Amino acid sequence: MTAITTGDHLVIRVAAGDPDRGSSLSTAGFDGPIVNVGPTGVPALEPLIAVTAAGRTALYTHCSTADLESITASVEETGDVDGADPDAVVSHAPDRNRLPTAPLPGLRTGDRRVLGACSWRRPTSVADHKAAGGFASGDAETVLTVGNSLNGRGWGDLCQDDPLDETWRTARATDGDPVVVVNGHGSPADTLLLSSAPFEVLDGASVLASTVAADRIIVYASSEDDNAVKTVSSAVDTYPDPAAPMEVVTGPKEYRAAEPTMAIEAIEGNHRLEARLRPPGPERVGLDGRPTLVHTPRTLAHLAVGLREGIDEQTRVMTVRGDVDSVATVELSETQKLSELVDTVGVDGSFKAACVGGRFGGITRDLDVGIGVEALNNADLGTDGIVDVLSDARCxxxxxxxxxxxxxxxxxxxxxxxxxxxxxxxxxxxxxxxxxxxxxxxxxxxxxxxxxxxxxxxxxxxxxxxxxxxxxxxxxxxxxxxxxxxxxxxxxxxx
Missing domain, CATH: 1.20.1440.230 (NADH-ubiquinone oxidoreductase 51kDa subunit, iron-sulphur binding domain)
Structure with missing residues (x-):
């Protein structure tokens, strides 16, 4: 199958968080090149229709089947991508392999390195991912070097806020065959990656498995995340030549089930989930007593993209929600600030405070704080990648x-x-x-x-x-x- 990101031919993409709704649009009786892609991370824009040809993309937000009919008819009649009054039009290289920035909520800033596949490439298309440089491997020392420059992302990551390589070296040196666990439970950003860019995540898991000589890769997700589970399961089935056998396991929906050792408990099938005492940590004694590396999809996608594109400028994938005009999961440079994150969506009302860092984040009045780990920790805020905006109507x-x-x-x-x-x-x-x-x-x-x-x-x-x-x-x-x-x-x- 040919990649949809190569050449300057016409492509109409339908992006929707609800795959059934996206399918109903893309199979509405048209013969044209209409393809389903994954969600954008900005539900208010969806279903989003992107019409691309010759280095120009017109974006039409919150579309119905009737809208798709009108857009398709306009393209057929005029040959122009923007003939049906789009919400935004952007120019880009004809072979661009990631969604371009656009003057729309959640899409206004950032280059979407890790989120690049989301709503631009077909989530389980081997051809699309390969055309974007995916499925690349790396020797162990290169992987460890990149891991030294990356911190774990999210509270479900065994190495949250810490460099990755020392934990990897420990697992590799410990007796027993290591296991790699992709902990995709709970975070909106991680769910988005499993739903819209699963191959990026699996690339990171596969290259890590090769580095530590793991013989098993387990993708763990909440049983409630139906779309994520379905999509990543399909990606696992079609992933070419993984470094270790891959499987998908679901766990209970409870928030605590994302904690790394409780994730292991869930994978083992224990009905009562309790945190495990440390030391020893999972990197020494984890799943079934074997050395186990537990990383979030964000961490592994950053690893994959870092190996492919370099890590000179790192980014963070963050979700902003609460009293905002549009909930959004976006990707910004670590040099940017919380104020820029909130500006990507806008506050619904007057800003009062933000809870930064997820369920147990820190409360702040000040958005003039960098989104990098050091800046957030110095401000006594959380690094889980979720910001809840609170308007002045909140107590x-x-x-x-x-x-x-x-x-x-x-x-x-x-x-x-x-x-x-x-x-x-x-x-x-x-x-x-x-x-x-x-x-x-x-x-x-x-x-x-x-x-x-x-x-x-x-x-x-x-x-x-x-x-x-x-x-x-x-x-x-x-x-x-x-x-x-x-x-x-x-x-x-x-x-």
Missing amino acids: LVEFVGQRASFAAEENCGRCVPCREGTAQLASLLRNVYDGEFDAQAIAELDRVMASSSICVFGERAGRPVRTAIEAFTSEFKAHAEGRCPAGTCLEPLEA
């Missing part, structure tokens, strides 16, 4: 209270600091509504949880509350006095 006490309650309900229960600490944290926040705000007790509880929990769930569960108190002390005091500045907690206060 911070209510927001972090929900996070604390979630932690109390969803922790695995194995270690006392997390199990009891999260319950106490939720109780201390409820006390605020009863007129008792003890910031010192909350800070001390957070310190104990962060220093003595056995996994990152407990270590970080108190961060949203602690950082919210630091940035919005007056709101907590107001609630203790019976007032909600945002006006959203009046009923709880009156009750």
Whole structure:
């Protein structure tokens, strides 16, 4: 099959997060070159129709079957890609192999190195991926060198925020045949890669398996991510000459199931998921007692692209959501700032704060912070790649209270600091509504949880509350006095 990214012939792409909806458009009775591609990472734009010819692409957002009929008729009549009043038109090289930037929400900035295949190449097309330089291999030393320059991405990664190569060397030197686990559970960015660019992820997994002499590659995903599971399963079936046999395993939907050792528990078939004590870490004793490397799709896709294109300028794939005009997963340079990330979509209302770093990220008023690991850590923010934007209509006490309650309900229960600490944290926040705000007790509880929990769930569960108190002390005091500045907690206060 010929790649759709080569030459200057006409191609009409249909991108949709719902594959059934995309298929209904692309099979609506037309004889033209209409192909299904994966989701963009910006659901508000989808179904997105991209009409490409001779180095120009017209983008039509949120299309119906009737829209596709109109677009196709216009192209057939005029021969122009932009004859049906597109939302954006961009020029690019005729053989471009990644979605170009466009003046649309979520697509305005960034070169989409890791997300390049998303909504531009067919997710399971061997020809498309090969034409983009995919399926390339690398010798072990080159892979280790690149791994030294890459940090693990996401809380589901065994090496989150740390260079990868030392963990790889440990697994390679440990007795037993290593296993590579692709932990695609939970993160919107990881789900997007499995749904729209699975070969990038599998390239990274395969070259890593070759480097550490692994004899098994397991792609692990939530049982609820139907499209991701279906797409990556198809990619596994068609992947040419993998370094080790590949398989897809699904696990429970619970948030905690993404923690690296609990992911291993789920793959082993254990019904009660509990974090494992470390040391030894999974790189020494993991799946079935074998050395196991657990990496997110983001990490492995960065590895694959880094081997192919170099790592001089690194990027981060991040999801911005909450009180925004359009939820989006985007890719920006590590030199860019949170403000630029939020600007790609726009705030719905007036900006008040952001929770940076996922479920247990840090609360900040300041978006003048770089998105790289060092900058985020220095600002006491999280690096999980998710930013929840909060408008001035939000109550911070209510927001972090929900996070604390979630932690109390969803922790695995194995270690006392997390199990009891999260319950106490939720109780201390409820006390605020009863007129008792003890910031010192909350800070001390957070310190104990962060220093003595056995996994990152407990270590970080108190961060949203602690950082919210630091940035919005007056709101907590107001609630203790019976007032909600945002006006959203009046009923709880009156009750």
